[in-house]
Amino acid sequence: MASFPQSSTSPAEEPITSPSHLDRISYLYGHPLRNSLSPLLHKTIFDTLGLNWAQIPLSVSSSSSPSSSSYSYTRSPPIQTFLAHIRSDPKFIGASVTMPWKVSITSHLDSLTEDAQRVGACNTIFIREEKGRRVFMGTNTDCVGIREALLQNAPGGGVGYYCDKPALIIGGGGTARAAVYALRRWLRCSHIYVVNRDRAEVEALMAEDRERSLLSKDEHKAELIPVTEPAQVAALKPPAAIVSGIPNYPPKTSEEINTRRVIEAFLNHPSEKKGAILEMCYHPAPWTEIAELAANSGWKVVLGTEAMIWQGLEQSRLWTGRDVVQVPGLVQRVKDAISAAVAERARAEKP
Incomplete structure (x- = not known):
């Protein structure tokens, strides 16, 4: 190089x-x-x-x-x-x-x-x-990427799978904010659980959301519900969609360990029907610990590269003035290029 x-x-x-x-x-x-x-x-x-x-x-x-x-x-x-x-x-x-x-x-x-x-x-x-x-x-366009990644990989096909059902967001940063918007506006989720190791970040997220809601004319208001303990999960309706926006590393602090237990409780919810989880972390490899846990629990795992690709396609549409998604073979070429780059990185990261 x-x-x-x-x-x-x-x-x-x-x-x-x-x-x-x-x-x-x-x-x-x-x-x-x-x-x-x-x-x-x-x-x-x-x-x-x-x-x-x-x-x-x-x-x-x-x-x-x-x-x-x-x-x-x-x-x-x-x-x-x-x-x-x-x-x-x-x-x-x-x-x-x-x-x-x-x-x-x-x-x-x-x-x-x-x-x-x-x-x-x-x-x-x-x-x-x-x-x-x-x-x-x-x-x-991050919210567009989240929307397309979940819609095009819905277990039941299309927005109807998620409509009027709960969703779960893991994290409290920029990805969480884009996910709240996408889950509300396009997937029409009934309410949104929020799980994060840093409770101050969740409080900031909710405060900003309340402020924007006062200015919004959108009548669809999916309430944000923080979930802080694993014991809470069994009494909640299971989410149809999960967006995970945290780095891929083993939990070490007490807050991280507790958050992982809450996530595992959601993934292993007693409901027989499992939905889709979008794992936004894709570096150094898109298959994370959370993706592995989700797959083992029967969830459909959607890799973060999917969201990254769709948000980028929307960017190029705005820049070129062309509906790039409709260009024959273009989307597949993009997917192939990103997949090859991710695979090369994963090989390079191996000891």
């Missing part, structure tokens, strides 16, 4: 590249980006469409040597520096936004879609032409 030099200058001093040989440019904006498959995903889409476009990452950890791009990686520039560049670059067509910028960038854009407003975070920038000027829009 080639190595990528790290600049010794401050983030504000590092130039953002705009290679002359490309017709259009997308950026991946965040830090660190060592494990991101986004540039590969979009390269596959652009190549399939015959476009001389590319996505350029703007940050990666200093220990990384990624092979999916030939561009130098820099530290993640400040929002003002990033926005000044993309507003002045006629080649810019959009960006994927990841941590730590998903929330803070929202106030710097011209407008936000309903999805971004309701989730409370922006993971995608795209341009809308209005009266001869470029309007820089923010949206959230």
